[in-house]
Amino acid sequence: MKFKDYYQVLGLARDASKDDIKRAYRRLARKYHPDVSKEADAEARFKEMKEAYEVLKDPEKRTAYDQFGANWKSGQDFQPPPNWQREHSFGGGSFDDAGQFSDFFESLFGQARGGGFSFRTGSRRAKGEDINAAISIPIEDAFRGASRTITLEVPEADASGAVTRRRKTLNVKIPEGITAGKRIRLEKQGGPGFGHGGFDESSPGDLYLAVEYEPHPFYRPDGRDIHLKLPVTPWEAALGRKVKVPTLGGAVDLKIPAGSSSGKILRLKGRGLPGKPPGDQYVELEVMVPPAEDVKMRELYETLEREHHVNPRAKLGV
């Protein structure tokens, strides 16, 4: 197993005071907490910090850890000294979920067992670890519903009771109409529960699957509503014409009212994501001006210019 430099993880000197340690942890935790952070590796970084803090904030654990001195570097191969277990006795971590700390931590301080965290039920039986995962789906899948295969790492106890993590593949139904940012709760699909001194299949944790949409080239979702910018020609906007509009359920005809301009928003009721009630699709007109690239187009524009005087900047006072 690899040595972990807990001081380096928290960006501290080895002679850091108790206050320094607390300050460093709090500052970094605010930055990397998975509920707050947008950093890609936040979850892994935060776990490392939590483990480092668990050791360095506890004078007993810190003293024991400090025996290894500054010569050890992160990533060096490490085995605990032969008499370590006899000379030290730690109760593991106070982490509320077993299997969260590294092998390195557990070889020195023992395994974290459930029930240490004061929020927990207080009994020695505790619910297994809840697992958070995220998937990104095309918005079309949210419209129709879909099935997605996901792979997770769940904690598992081997025959000796040591916690390892195992890959588990699940096929999950994405319900139609799910909106971005929502979570699907899959009861009892998290880590196994643990009772007296071991895992217990009776109260596994839950799986929370956060659903996000993949970016779409033209649909902009807002809850169940869909926003779309629809390019139209000046004459379609001026004369009022029927045009085709894409919707998640297929193309529909939309009547553009005569005298429309860019920015006008038309609503297609019930054409958003399904639900109770279903969302709407909002179509924002965007007048596209074809370039005067040939003689004929040029003449047509010049005729307009000559025969119709209008100042579109009148409101700007110029």
Added chain:
Amino acid sequence: MTERSRSSLRGIVLDEQVTFTLRELSHACGVRTELVVEMVEEGVIEPAAELEAEWQFHGDSLVRARRALRLVRDLEVNWPGAALALDLLDELERLQNR
């Protein structure tokens, strides 16, 4: 080792269509009911309705309660601090999605 299940698992979407009682919400969060009551009293989460003198919570409350619990535990903030952080995070998300 990989385990594969053939049929699709059906979960529930945590939105305003699902409701939880106080007991169900506490169980899902893995905490005592007193702690959830505390979260309500501190304004971290809000019951959607009261049915026969029992609170009903929307699915979003479960998401919010779990996040609040993690913030209080890991960042050593108090309930109002966690509630403020969650409100600001929601607002940030709303602005980014525009």
